[in-house]
Structure formats: structure tokens, C-alpha cells
Amino acid sequence: YNKNKLNYTDATSACGCLDTHLYMADSIDKYNLISYIVDFSDNVWIGLDDMATEGKYVWSGSGQSLDALLKPLIFDLFQPDNRNNEDCVFKQEYLGRLNDAWCSLTMSYLCEKT
Template identity: 40%
Template structure:
């Protein structure tokens, strides 16, 4: 059973009886219109919402005061090994491979896909900060979801968008990178450079998977 740390029962209002996060319920055949997530577990119980104790405003204020957990957080933590990483208003649901779990790029990509995820896409300053923070503390090289395998010189994030050369620096690539040395087509985070670098896809590195939460 998955556990999380929050101080008080978390109340979720369902707009109508046939909607809402049913997968969180112990009893799928619920009859009430509120869901309570009681500490220390995130399994829910349905309850009545027609008292002042469960009014919309009371629910909102209680949740704001006692807990930062939300449905997004719950969905992330339901995936074994995935953790929530935050920076400012940005959060990602990530799986970091074991520190001695080294894979070639294609194997790392396949491992993420087997988890229903993708290699991490770190677009933007906040997400790069998340990557750098983890890289500084635990990993020297981390495969991420960026490569120019299909077309040399055109780096594509694994969400399908292109990283234009005009945006390489200063946020993403280190100086004089990418350099395509030895046919380098795959991108990793380098702790030594503290930025991204391209290396041959057959090198074995750690990797990070990103779960998309809707």
C-alpha cells in the first residue's frame, strides 16, 4: 500500500456521482459525493458532502492549510519508483535509475517506455534546475529525452518538439557543444560540464524517465 506524508484528511469534491477519481477508492461502488484521502495512505473513502464540515470552502481551506497533495501528486505516486520533483511552480513525475544502472541510450529509452513513461524532457529553466540538482547529488551522466538520431544537427525532444540552435546556450548545451564527435547523436546531462552534451548512443549512462500525468 502506498503511503504519503500529509497531516490531515484530504477532501475531494466530486461534481456528480458518476465522475471523480474512482481508482482511489477502496470501495468502487461508492454512493456519496465526497472523497476523503486519510493519512497515512492515499486510499480513499467516500463520504457525504452535505454538511458544513464538507462545504466547498471548508474543503478548499483545509486542503490548502494542511496538505500540498493533489490528484496530480496522487497519480504520480501510484507509479512505483516515481517521485515528484519541484522547482518554483513546475513539477515533474520522474523515475531516476539506480546509481549503478548504466544503459545505452536505446535501452534507457525502452526502460522508460516499459514504465509507461519517456526519457525526461527538461525544457525550460525550472526543469533544467531539477536535472542539475539531481545530477550534482547523485549522477555523473544522465541520458535524457533529446537526440538528433533522425537528422544530424536537428535535436528533437522526446515530446516531438525541436530544440533550435538559437536556444542551445546558455540554458542547455555547454560551450562548443553539441560537437558530433564520433557520431554523437544522443544527449546526456554531464555533471562535469553542468550542462548538456552529445555523446555516442552506445555509451552506457544512468537515465531518467518522465511520467506524463493528465
């Protein structure tokens, strides 16, 4: 978990330099684990985006698509909404649910080694 604020692309690269990738909350257990790792009051990039194909969210560490059954359990209500072309996913401060945002925003980020 790095509190240094980076955009999504730079956070992805920073994880890569450590031979890791942005965190994949690809199960309910891994999603729940985020709250034990990161500060409650911090927005944090995770490794999920739909940059390649709008609406098709893919885990950047594995290339696997987001499970349709997991999506409503981990995203905030009415999210992701692609408001003004938001393509990258982060864990929201306080609420802890996932939301989509512009990839150019700077946030803390969470890497993992698999």
C-alpha cells in the same frame, strides 16, 4: 532517476516500460531541476537526440525540436559538436551542462511522466 547503466535506446525502452519517457529539459526551469534530482557525479541520459536528422535535436517524449534560444543556455561550450557522429544527449557529471555522445555508451538515465 535510475543509476542502472544503459545505452540510450535501452534507457528509452526502460522508461517506456514504466509508461514514462526520458526526461525533457525543454525549459530553463526543467533544465535547472536536473541538478536536484540526479547525483552531481553522474552522467545521465535525457530524452534529446538528433538520430533522425543530423543537427536537428528533438525531444523524444514529445517530438518537438529543441528551442534555438534554449540551446546555448543548457549545452556546454562548443556543444553539441557531433564529434565522430554523436547523436544522443546527456547531462555531464560535475558540470551539469548538456553534451552529445554516442548512443551506444552506457549511463544512468532519468525518466519522467507527463
